[in-house]
Amino acid sequence: MTHVTGPDGQPRAQRLPPRARRLVVAAYVLLCAAVAMDLLQDPxxxxxxxxxxxxxxxxxxxRRPFVPLFVGLGALALVGPLVLADDEVPLTVHLTSGFTVLAITSVSTANVLLVATRERELLQSRSVAEAAQHTLLRPPPERLDGLRVAVRYLAAAAEARVGGDLYEVLVTPYGTRLLMGDVRGKGLAAIDTAAAVLGTxxxxxxxxxxxxxxxxxxxAAMGRRRPGEEFVTAVLVEVAGPGRAEMVNCGHLPPLRCRPGRSGPEVDEVPTPEPQPPLALLGMAGGAYRGRAFAFERGDLLLLYTDGVTEARDAAGRFYPLADRLATLHETAPAALLDRVVADLLAYAGGELSDDAALLAVRREH
Known part of the structure; x- marks a missing residue:
């Protein structure tokens, strides 16, 4: 069950799933039937x-403490009529029942109050984390140095699952440089790491x-923070000379390249010749990062993404086939393409994701 805030800022529960709601209703019906039988049958x-x-x-x-309190007091009030109806039942049985109702009412009310308080604290923490995350992830301009750019960020639906997905697009003296990364972990610690990566x-x-x-x-910047405790998968792309680009893949998912074809888009992965470690783990693997040039011509579109996209599952547990879905989409504008991908992804995953997802699309126009 997912929780939201009401107009007063207090946690408010959404409706229970249909199966759970039916079970609760059935329990109420059985309780009412038992009381009615007690009043009408053998004393x-x-x-x-x-x-x-x-x-x-x-x-x-x-998430309202007075609900179980009032219901419990109402149940306690019913003990009186049962005492009169069951005059052959020892009074101690009814007294024990009354004290039991009162005790469980107190426990249920305290539990609701405790859960509501913790959820309010969780929502406040999540709001702070999301605000920090949105401040770090600045939306890039739609047009940059002969490129059209679009970004989409999808926050996970699970509670307190603010993630460490990060992206950046910069025009530099050496060409336009792109970054897509994913910090291991969640919450404020992941955002702190993402801030360090973006700043560097x-x-x-x-x-x-x-x-x-x-x-x-x-x-090197990651290695100086907490060696061995955190790492970041990342892919860096540089678009400079005509028809060419360069990529350095630090343990991240390979970008997808969409090229115009006669019968529709032709989609392939930008090849990574050999695995390279995530950021902060290069010292353990030895060596140095190496770039690889690849063709990126006019009209081509490059899609960078995080594993929140490809690890989304449908009802049968199958992963989202991003490359196959891209091959069926004919939008050439990055923004329109990402809108279609996001809508298709959410429909595939049943309306919500279990992990944050980021997509960065770049189309070369010159």
């Missing part, structure tokens, strides 16, 4: 202990003539 037995389930049922899905990239991309040197700077 030698009683179901008054069952009334203790009423405040528990009322607390399911509720924005400085190094402007002064380092080699894209591989930029990747080396990022790795």
């Amino acid at each position: 030698q037995w009683t179901v008054s202990p069952v009334l203790a389930t009423a405040p528990v049922l009322a607390s399911i899905g509720s 990239f924005r400085e190094a991309a402007q002064v380092e003539p080699s894209l591989a040197a930029v990747a080396g700077r990022l790795d």
Whole structure:
């Protein structure tokens, strides 16, 4: 069950899933039927202990403490009529039932209050994390140095799952440089790491003539933070000379290249000749990052993305086939293409994602 805030800023539960809602309704029906039978049937037995389930049922899905409190007090009030109806049942049985109802009402009310308080704290933390994340991830201009650019960021639906996906597009003296990355982990720690990566990239991309040197700077900056405790997968792309581009892949998913074809887009992965480690792990693997040139001609579109896209699953547990879906889309404008991909991705995953997802599309116009 997912929780949202109401107009007063308090956590408010959404409706229970249909199956759970039917079970709760059935429990209420059984409780009412038991009380009615007790009032109308043999006075030698009683179901008054069952009334203790009423405040528990009322607390399911509720974030208002007075709901189980009032329901529990109402159940307690029903003990009186049952005492009169069941005059052959020992009074101690009814007294025990009354104390049980009162105790469980108190526990249920306290539990709802505790859950609502913790959810409010969680929502506040998530709001701070999302604000920090949105400040870091600045939307790039639509047109940059002969390129058309579009970005889409999808936050996960799971609670407190603010992620560390990051992207950047910069015009530098050496061409337009792109970055797409994914920090291991979630929450404020991941955003702190993403901020360090973006800050280093924005400085190094402007002064380092080699894209591989930029990747080396990022790795060194990560290594100085908490060695061995965190890493970032990243892919860097430089678009400079006509018809060509260069890529350095630091353990990230390979970008997809869409080229105009006679019967529709032709989609392929930009090849990575050999695996290279994520940022912060280069020292363990040894060597240095190396760039690889690839064809990126006029009309081609390059799509960078994080694993929140390709690891989205449908109801049968199958991963989202991004490359196959791209081959069926005929939009050439990056913004329109990403809108179609996002709509298709959400429909495929049932309306929500389990992990943050970022997409960066770049189309070469000159």
